[in-house]
Amino acid sequence: MSYVEELGIRAKKAERAIAGASTLQKDTALKAIADALIARKDEIIAENLVDLKRADENNMSQAMRDRLKLDEKRIAGIADGVRQLVSLKDPIGQVVDGFTRPNGLKITKVRVPIGVIGIIFESRPNVTVDAGALCLKAGNAVILKGGKEAINSNICLGKIMREAIETAGLPSDVIQVVESTSRDTTNELMKLTGYLDVLIPRGSAGLIKAVVNNATVPVIETGAGNCHVYVDESADLNMAVEITDNAKTQRPSVCNAIESLLVHQSVAETFLPMIAERFREHDVVIYGCPETVRILGNNIKSATEKEYATEFNDYIIAVKVVRNIDEAIEHISKYGTRHSECIVTKSYDSARKFQNEVDAAAVYVNASTRFTDGEVFGFGAEIGISTQKLHARGPMGLSELTSTKYLIDGDGQIRG
Amino acid sequence: MSYVEELGIRAKKAERAIAGASTLQKDTALKAIADALIARKDEIIAENLVDLKRADENNMSQAMRDRLKLDEKRIAGIADGVRQLVSLKDPIGQVVDGFTRPNGLKITKVRVPIGVIGIIFESRPNVTVDAGALCLKAGNAVILKGGKEAINSNICLGKIMREAIETAGLPSDVIQVVESTSRDTTNELMKLTGYLDVLIPRGSAGLIKAVVNNATVPVIETGAGNCHVYVDESADLNMAVEITDNAKTQRPSVCNAIESLLVHQSVAETFLPMIAERFREHDVVIYGCPETVRILGNNIKSATEKEYATEFNDYIIAVKVVRNIDEAIEHISKYGTRHSECIVTKSYDSARKFQNEVDAAAVYVNASTRFTDGEVFGFGAEIGISTQKLHARGPMGLSELTSTKYLIDGDGQIRG
Numbered sequence: 090m091s092y093v094e095e096l097g098i099r100a101k102k103a104e105r106a107i108a109g110a111s112t113l114q115k116d117t118a119l120k121a122i123a124d125a126l127i128a129r130k131d132e133i134i135a136e137n138l139v140d141l142k143r144a145d146e147n148n149m150s151q152a153m154r155d156r157l158k159l160d161e162k163r164i165a166g167i168a169d170g171v172r173q174l175v176s177l178k179d180p181i182g183q184v185v186d187g188f189t190r191p192n193g194l195k196i197t198k199v200r201v202p203i204g205v206i207g208i209i210f211e212s213r214p215n216v217t218v219d220a221g222a223l224c225l226k227a228g229n230a231v232i233l234k235g236g237k238e239a240i241n242s243n244i245c246l247g248k249i250m251r252e253a254i255e256t257a258g259l260p261s262d263v264i265q266v267v268e269s270t271s272r273d274t275t276n277e278l279m280k281l282t283g284y285l286d287v288l289i290p291r292g293s294a295g296l297i298k299a300v301v302n303n304a305t306v307p308v309i310e311t312g313a314g315n316c317h318v319y320v321d322e323s324a325d326l327n328m329a330v331e332i333t334d335n336a337k338t339q340r341p342s343v344c345n346a347i348e349s350l351l352v353h354q355s356v357a358e359t360f361l362p363m364i365a366e367r368f369r370e371h372d373v374v375i376y377g378c379p380e381t382v383r384i385l386g387n388n389i390k391s392a393t394e395k396e397y398a399t400e401f402n403d404y405i406i407a408v409k410v411v412r413n414i415d416e417a418i419e420h421i422s423k424y425g426t427r428h429s430e431c432i433v434t435k436s437y438d439s440a441r442k443f444q445n446e447v448d449a450a451a452v453y454v455n456a457s458t459r460f461t462d463g464e465v466f467g468f469g470a471e472i473g474i475s476t477q478k479l480h481a482r483g484p485m486g487l488s489e490l491t492s493t494k495y496l497i498d499g500d501g502q503i504r505g
Numbered sequence: 506m507s508y509v510e511e512l513g514i515r516a517k518k519a520e521r522a523i524a525g526a527s528t529l530q531k532d533t534a535l536k537a538i539a540d541a542l543i544a545r546k547d548e549i550i551a552e553n554l555v556d557l558k559r560a561d562e563n564n565m566s567q568a569m570r571d572r573l574k575l576d577e578k579r580i581a582g583i584a585d586g587v588r589q590l591v592s593l594k595d596p597i598g599q600v601v602d603g604f605t606r607p608n609g610l611k612i613t614k615v616r617v618p619i620g621v622i623g624i625i626f627e628s629r630p631n632v633t634v635d636a637g638a639l640c641l642k643a644g645n646a647v648i649l650k651g652g653k654e655a656i657n658s659n660i661c662l663g664k665i666m667r668e669a670i671e672t673a674g675l676p677s678d679v680i681q682v683v684e685s686t687s688r689d690t691t692n693e694l695m696k697l698t699g700y701l702d703v704l705i706p707r708g709s710a711g712l713i714k715a716v717v718n719n720a721t722v723p724v725i726e727t728g729a730g731n732c733h734v735y736v737d738e739s740a741d742l743n744m745a746v747e748i749t750d751n752a753k754t755q756r757p758s759v760c761n762a763i764e765s766l767l768v769h770q771s772v773a774e775t776f777l778p779m780i781a782e783r784f785r786e787h788d789v790v791i792y793g794c795p796e797t798v799r800i801l802g803n804n805i806k807s808a809t810e811k812e813y814a815t816e817f818n819d820y821i822i823a824v825k826v827v828r829n830i831d832e833a834i835e836h837i838s839k840y841g842t843r844h845s846e847c848i849v850t851k852s853y854d855s856a857r858k859f860q861n862e863v864d865a866a867a868v869y870v871n872a873s874t875r876f877t878d879g880e881v882f883g884f885g886a887e888i889g890i891s892t893q894k895l896h897a898r899g900p901m902g903l904s905e906l907t908s909t910k911y912l913i914d915g916d917g918q919i920r921g
Contacts, residue, residue: 455917460918480895492898
């Protein structure tokens with residue numbers, strides 16, 4: 090039996106215990122995890138230093154190194170995140186539908202855990218705790234495979250969580266951290282049919298594509314975000330500047346930041362110089378269509394298919410002047426990743442048309458795309474943002490980590 | 506470009522038109538389909554005769570031949586099924602959640618179509634119409650691949666539906682029937698990433714397993730049903746006879762019929778002769794554990810692991826006497842396919858325990874498992890019964906053929 094299959098068997102064994110655990114038991118485990126993270130912070134920092142030392146040897150970029158680093162303050166933040174889950178309503182047992190049939194059968198549809206969840210993610214070690222704790226609160230067993238750069242931190246965090254879970258009377262195998270950094274392990278996880286009920290990849294487009302193309306277990310795709318702001322003919326142009334700037338520059342590295350700006354031809358002449366001036370404050374590089382270049386001048390680079398299709402995750406934007414809202418929707422349909430899209434408009438008809446016809450997880454009127462986020466939506470926490478249409482779409486909170494079952498109560502009904 | 510990819514491209518083109526169609530338009534198309542099926546029944550019967558002739562040449566079993574056959578009455582039944590969809594509430598646009606955030610953002614979660622659905626099924630040609638019409642009502646484009654035995658019937662039904670859809674002003678490519686019987690086509694469908702939003706296999710366990718193991722597009726597993734009745738210590742034994750008999754013999758070939766009977770040791774001595782007598786009326790073959798054989802006598806065959814794991818779909822049942830409810834739940838967890846499970850009991854504690862701890866799409870107390878069905882549950886129609894935990898579990902009606910999106914309305918909100 091392979092190492093990964095063994096993890097699967099252990100998770101299956103822990104599955105029923107955590108599915109049957111009371112909210113009180115689960116919350117006790119979460120509090121124990123938070124306390125243990127604080128109490129054992131020196132241990133975590135020591136293991137994290139091993140990862141950081143290797144990162145330095147491998148000349149990791151400063152940005153990546155920063156994502157990897159754990160210090161006392163960050164550990165306190167992670168522990169706080171776990172404690173916040175305690176206050177969230179337990180989704181398990183929630184009645185989502187119920188009715189009585191003509192023959193007297195009472196049918197109730199209730200939330201139950203999914204079972205065993207696999208999560209593959211990259212670099213940031215805080216995900217080990219965030220994701221593990223979320224899965225636990227929703228009554229699932231979880232197998233976590235983090236990036237090799239954070240392996241020592243992840244193993245340490247896993248060990249601390251597992252010991253804390255046991256003190257709450259639950260099996261430690263509710264949370265398992267894959268202690269191998271081999272790619273074979275990732276491939277095996279993708280094909281762990283019979284053990285994994287779902288696999289959630291979080292990370293680069295490359296990772297997600299590899300999982301989607303190779304997995305035989307059900308997958309929830311997350312993350313890829315080629316998002317747009319469309320400035321309509323009737324837009325409040327000052328509002329459009331604020332929203333476009335916020336959506337592009339407030340945090341360019343994340344999936345709900347925009348990558349392209351579409352501008353109605355009748356306001357382009359006025360609006361493009363306004364936003365270009367604002368973009369200069371952040372040194373945003375603009376790639377423009379011929380009309381954009383004509384308006385903004387020759388220091389603007391020319392946009393090609395490639396720029397419209399790229400998720401820059403950086404201070405870079407592609408700009409296109411469009412004839413009308415239909416061309417904007419067409420462009421989004423062609424290049425968008427169905428994540429978050431925004432129209433700035435004063436027109437009731439344009440707002441309705443855009444929300445009806447744009448196919449994306451979140452479609453905004455007059456607000457920044459940066460709000461697509463589980464915490465901002467009020468879910469308390471999120472495991473990722475689904476860009477697929479099955480099971481969950483958009484920010485995934487505790488409810489999205491559940492399934493349902495039908496309970497049917499009768500008094501002897503048989504089918505005629 | 507391959508034939509299958511071409512189907513994908515056509516479906517993608519039709520996707521937006523059908524997603525944006527009004528309920529009235531969709532219902533007009535459904536009525537046109539129903540009318541055309543009746544008006545062109547001779548055409549259908551003629552093509553069906555070609556399939557039946559080949560079936561005779563290939564010595565198809567009488568049961569299979571009967572499933573394949575279309576006559577005037579059956580065509581009228583299929584048309585009626587389509588007309589019934591007209592009266593069902595359109596799931597598209599339904600608001601499933603909505604709230605206002607502290608910053609004034611109004612967030613509304615609404616049902617939208619999934620997009621392009623692929624369905625692979627076997628033999629029965631009525632599925633071509635049932636599944637096509639259901640997908641249409643839920644605003645999806647669909648690619649239907651039926652069994653090779655029914656290829657002429659399916660192509661004819663597809664042609665009639667496509668022409669009817671056009672008379673309602675919608676693109677005919679909303680419904681496409683794969684006109685190839687090659688296995689390569691099936692394999693290509695499983696890997697049609699970028700075109701298919703979900704693939705639903707309906708049919709034999711072999712077909713479903715092949716799809717689950719090979720598909721790179723999201724899949725909803727349907728159908729496999731190794732279901733049980735457990736007769737508890739406190740059961741009303743007459744009720745238990747009626748329920749067990751109904752669940753086994755009312756229609757043994759379907760997935761919600763039971764394959765095994767579990768009996769508490771304290772009632773086995775009384776109950777087993779009662780149910781054995783009833784089973785004799787249907788010539789049900791019993792495979793029993795040693796205790797069952799001791800009670801019912803040596804004419805009972807011995808049950809092995811194999812019988813407990815088999816979906817007979819026939820007048821055959823495996824019987825096991827268990828020490829207590831825990832052993833029953835353990836047995837179901839080991840051999841069940843998480844479809845439909847039943848306890849017969851008068852005990853409140855046993856009923857609660859069974860419903861809480863049995864992991865299945867539908868868990869019954871004192872009613873036959875045969876009720877797990879979209880129409881019986883009141884959904885009006887069903888595309889299949891999901892035995893997986895993601896997206897949909899149990900009978901799938903119109904709602905299960907939808908996704909959701911978030912509409913966010915603001916007045917200039919940006920993220921701080």
